[in-house]
Amino acid sequence: MEEFEPKIVAFLCHWCAYAGADLAGVSRLQYPTNIRAIRVMCSGRVDPVFIIKALKERCDGVLVAG
Amino acid sequence: MEIVTRVTASIKNQGKFDPATLELELDAAEMTLDGETTRWMMSKQIKTTSQGDIYGRKWDVGRYEAILDSVMEREYHKNLIYLVIKQGVTSIEDVSNRIGLDLKLISHLVSDLEKAGRVKFTGMTEKIPAFAAV
Numbered sequence: 001m002e003e004f005e006p007k008i009v010a011f012l013c014h015w016c017a018y019a020g021a022d023l024a025g026v027s028r029l030q031y032p033t034n035i036r037a038i039r040v041m042c043s044g045r046v047d048p049v050f051i052i053k054a055l056k057e058r059c060d061g062v063l064v065a066g
Numbered sequence: 067m068e069i070v071t072r073v074t075a076s077i078k079n080q081g082k083f084d085p086a087t088l089e090l091e092l093d094a095a096e097m098t099l100d101g102e103t104t105r106w107m108m109s110k111q112i113k114t115t116s117q118g119d120i121y122g123r124k125w126d127v128g129r130y131e132a133i134l135d136s137v138m139e140r141e142y143h144k145n146l147i148y149l150v151i152k153q154g155v156t157s158i159e160d161v162s163n164r165i166g167l168d169l170k171l172i173s174h175l176v177s178d179l180e181k182a183g184r185v186k187f188t189g190m191t192e193k194i195p196a197f198a199a200v
Contacts, residue, residue: 006077009108010070031067032074052096056085061077065069 006060010035011050013043013066017049042066090165094145103141107134143167144175150182151176152199156191 012018018039024031035057040046043066051062085092098104110119113128119123150161157177162169176197180186188196 004078004082005084006074008074008077020067021070029067031070035070036076048099049096049156052092052099056081056092056096058083058085058103060083061073063070063073 001026003030004053005034006034007058008063009033009054010037010063010065011040012037014041015037015066017043017065027052031066076101089151090146093149096144098138098147099143101141102146104134104138107137130199140175143171144179147172147175148199151185151197156196156198157194158189158197159194180199 010017012021018037021035021037043064046064051064054062082126111134114125115127116124117128120199146165147167150164155161155164158172161167161172161176176185180187180197184200185197186200187197190196
């Protein structure tokens, strides 16, 4: 049986978390490919409704980083 | 990277999320977060905890958040009841059987929903009060 690979939506702050993810990519560091990143200008911009909507759209988890 | 790895592992352990099994709860949560009451309370938080309310009383953040949590819980329950009634459930007892809340609490919240014009009393069905969504 295939291993379960979750779909995770990540809301990443432009100034810190997204920059970190970008740096990891540039530095060729390996990290799980389950993350679907959405860049926001600030993690405070993330409306809790976005999280509910992501779950309703069948993603398995949501990460807000900033 | 450590956070991403940890979050991925944690979600893998929790298993696949099926929104169909929690459709009602997700809809009620969305209505609560998008609702006027929650947004109004959120908008007043910084002013009330830093400058005080209209009576000049200053609230500490912990107390305000505790009240915000209880208001959100109440709104969530109201929305859950509203959605069940909208689906065609008419009596308080059937609502309770469907969502597992206490009869007294449902009665109380249904009268709130009635006052807000979201639910109306449609009469008695075999001596049991019946309600419908507006």
